[in-house]
Amino acid sequence: xxxxxxxxxxxxxxxxxxxxxxxxxxxxxxxxxxxxxxxxxxxxxxxxxxxxxxxxxxxxxxxxxxxxxxxxxxxxxxxxxxxxxxxxxxxxxxxxxxxxxxxxxxxxxxxxxxxxxxxxxxxxxxxxxxxxxxxxxxxxxxxxxxxxxxxxxxxxxxxxxxxxxxxxxxxxxxxxxxxxxxxxxxxxxxxxxxxxxxxxxxxxxxxxxxxxxxxxxxxxxxxxxxxxxxxxxxxxxxxxxxxxxxxxxxxxxxxxxxxxxxxxxxxxxxxxxxxxxxxxxxxxxxxxx
Numbered sequence: 001x002x003x004x005x006x007x008x009x010x011x012x013x014x015x016x017x018x019x020x021x022x023x024x025x026x027x028x029x030x031x032x033x034x035x036x037x038x039x040x041x042x043x044x045x046x047x048x049x050x051x052x053x054x055x056x057x058x059x060x061x062x063x064x065x066x067x068x069x070x071x072x073x074x075x076x077x078x079x080x081x082x083x084x085x086x087x088x089x090x091x092x093x094x095x096x097x098x099x100x101x102x103x104x105x106x107x108x109x110x111x112x113x114x115x116x117x118x119x120x121x122x123x124x125x126x127x128x129x130x131x132x133x134x135x136x137x138x139x140x141x142x143x144x145x146x147x148x149x150x151x152x153x154x155x156x157x158x159x160x161x162x163x164x165x166x167x168x169x170x171x172x173x174x175x176x177x178x179x180x181x182x183x184x185x186x187x188x189x190x191x192x193x194x195x196x197x198x199x200x201x202x203x204x205x206x207x208x209x210x211x212x213x214x215x216x217x218x219x220x221x222x223x224x225x226x227x228x229x230x231x232x233x234x235x236x237x238x239x240x241x242x243x244x245x246x247x248x249x250x251x252x253x254x255x256x257x258x259x260x261x262x263x264x265x266x267x268x269x270x271x272x273x274x275x276x277x278x279x280x281x282x283x284x285x286x287x288x289x
Contacts, residue, residue, distance in 0.1 A: 002039075004035075005036075005039045008025065009035075009036060009039055009065075012036060012048070013055075017054040018032050036048065045064075046058050046060065046061070088273055090118075091120040092119060092138055092273055093124065093137045093139075094122065094123055094137060094277065095124045095140035096124065096125050097125070097126075097219075098125050098127045098219055099220060099223075099238075099239050101123055103238055103242060104238055104285070105123065106125070109121060109123065112277070116276055119273045122137075127217045132264065139262060139264040143199040143261070144197065145261045150265065152263070152264045152265075153263050153264075156261065156285045157259070157286065158257055158258070159257070159288045160255060160257055161235060161258065162234070162249075162254060162255060163232055163234050163250055164232065164235050164248060165232040166226070166245045166247070167247050169230070176249055178250075179207060179253065182232065186230060186231030187210060187211070187231055187232055188230065189212030189222065189233060190217060192215070194217040202256050205256070206256065213231070214230055220239075222235065223240065227246060234254070234256060238288055260285065260288075262281060
């Protein structure tokens with residue numbers, strides 16, 4: 001069967017008279033009549049009763065009309081989905097590390113939404129990673145470049161971490177001139193067995209032998225603990241600079257540099273909405289401290 005013949009058949013069921021279908025389809029009535037007869041011959045059934053009121057469906061015609069309407073619905077759904085993929089519309093699920101998501105990306109989403117009103121965003125900001133290969137997200141910001149998976153990967157930015165405390169904490173404790181002096185102070189860091197990436201083991205790298213006394217799996221919580229004056233912590237500069245009470249400690253000695261990587265599933269990387277988000281993240285993080 002020819003799909004065009006089926007579409008003509010469906011239009012006749014809605015218009016009843018050939019003249020109405022001809023005007024709607026911009027095909028002459030004779031051609032429509034010939035196509036309907038060809039369809040009836042192919043199927044071996046009579047689809048319409050020809051009356052003065054027009055073409056009236058037979059029981060067999062009604063059954064076919066129901067089936068063709070279902071086909072039409074599927075066709076429209078496919079076209080709508082394809083159009084959405086090619087347009088700046090739809091929903092993006094973005095997985096991010098908690099600190100970056102809370103301090104940098106979340107405040108910037110207003111600007112993205114204003115520019116792309118038909119794109120919705122699920123921002124999944126966790127103390128851990130959201131898996132793109134397992135389709136938990138369309139794209140995810142990671143601390144290390146993924147080595148496997150059907151992914152498109154790009155480096156977003158380097159960023160820095162430094163040792164911070166409040167001035168009030170420093171005024172009430174022993175002076176800090178060298179790393180060795182830190183053994184007399186309260187340190188704030190990650191819960192050791194909940195560290196989800198080796199990139200977060202700052203104390204092992206910079207201060208071997210020293211163990212944080214106040215720990216949290218959340219970098220946002222660590223920031224709040226340090227900002228309360230409870231101790232010293234190694235924090236991302238892009239987070240710490242938002243807290244005016246924090247000051248750098250041993251700024252000429254303690255510096256950690258890490259990188260953010262963006263992984264996007266190959267199946268959705270070419271979608272317009274995802275390409276817009278990729279460009280947005282690249283611009284947003286171009287000057288990350």
